Amino acid sequence: MxxxxxxxxxxxxxxxxxxxxxxxVRAGRANPSMLSGVMVEYYGTSTPLSSVANITVPEARQLFVKPFDRSTLKDIEKAIQEANLGINPTNNGEMIILTLPELxxxxxxxxxxxxxxxxxxxxxxxxxxxxxxxxxxxxxxxxxxxxxxxxxxxxxxxxxxxxxxxxxxxxxxxxxxxx
The missing domain is CATH 1.10.132.20 (Ribosome-recycling factor)
Structure with a gap:
């Protein structure tokens, strides 16, 4: 070459x-790639969030994070909080809901x-x-x-x-x- x-x-x-x-860089619209850097402690291993959960965008300013294994819900919630994304996760027992504030x-x-x-x-x-x-x-x-x-x-x-x-x-x- x-x-x-x-x-x-x-x-x-x-x-x-x-x-x-x-x-x-956030644009006010929810995008699954916003969570690309989030790592979850999964059975003692640091694993990308996308490997342990399905991330969907039901509305322009909302993300749903539905774990493949519900026992990881708390770990996922903790990882999102620790990622300092400026978004507070809400855990409804089945999935984590992230609502982005108006910019x-x-x-x-x-x-x-x-x-x-x-x-x-x-x-x-x-x-x-x-x-x-x-x-x-x-x-x-x-x-x-x-x-x-x-x-x-x-x-x-x-x-x-x-x-x-x-x-x-x-x-x-x-x-x-x-x-």
Whole structure:
């Protein structure tokens, strides 16, 4: 694999990471991925919530967490509380109900800042990938014109992926500010 393909692959991975991180930023609508980081103590093992329960969205601001094994209900409730999601779980004996509060204007702006910070981290990662790629191209001691072509291609990639980051952050910000 040449250096340009390697750089592009790493940039793609950065965008995938950005996508995952942006979905965790809450938009006022319930989304099962909000609980993706919640780990439940299940028979002494830390297990992802999605492995021990079914997560559904009955309404725009509500999540139902129905365990496959009802004996884990208390453990799931505890794990959700400890995850500090800003949502208080309600246990009705069969499932856990999470009702998301209405987002205030201030809270929305806070989430937009969070989304922009995640975008900035992605751009920093892209710049580091570009720097590594440039250093590898220069270390190969290619003829001057080939080196320039390779560096130009890497620059085109960073421009393309930076625009992609900006577009994704803008889309998320617009979604967050939507009432």
């Amino acid at each position: 040449n250096h340009i393909d390697e750089v592009e692959l790493k940039m793609e991975e950065t965008i995938e990471t950005l996508d995952k991180r942006l979905t965790s 205030t204007e201030d809270r929305r702006r806070e989430y937009v800042k969070q989304a922009k910070a995640i975008g900035e981290e992605a751009k920093i990662a892209l710049r580091n990938i570009r720097q590594d790629g440039n250093n590898k191209v220069k270390a190969d001691e290619l003829p001057e014109d080939e080196e320039k072509n390779a560096l130009d291609k890497i620059q085109e990639l960073i421009t393309k992926y930076n625009k992609l980051v900006d577009d994704k952050v803008k889309t998320k910000s617009d979604e967050l500010m939507e009432v």
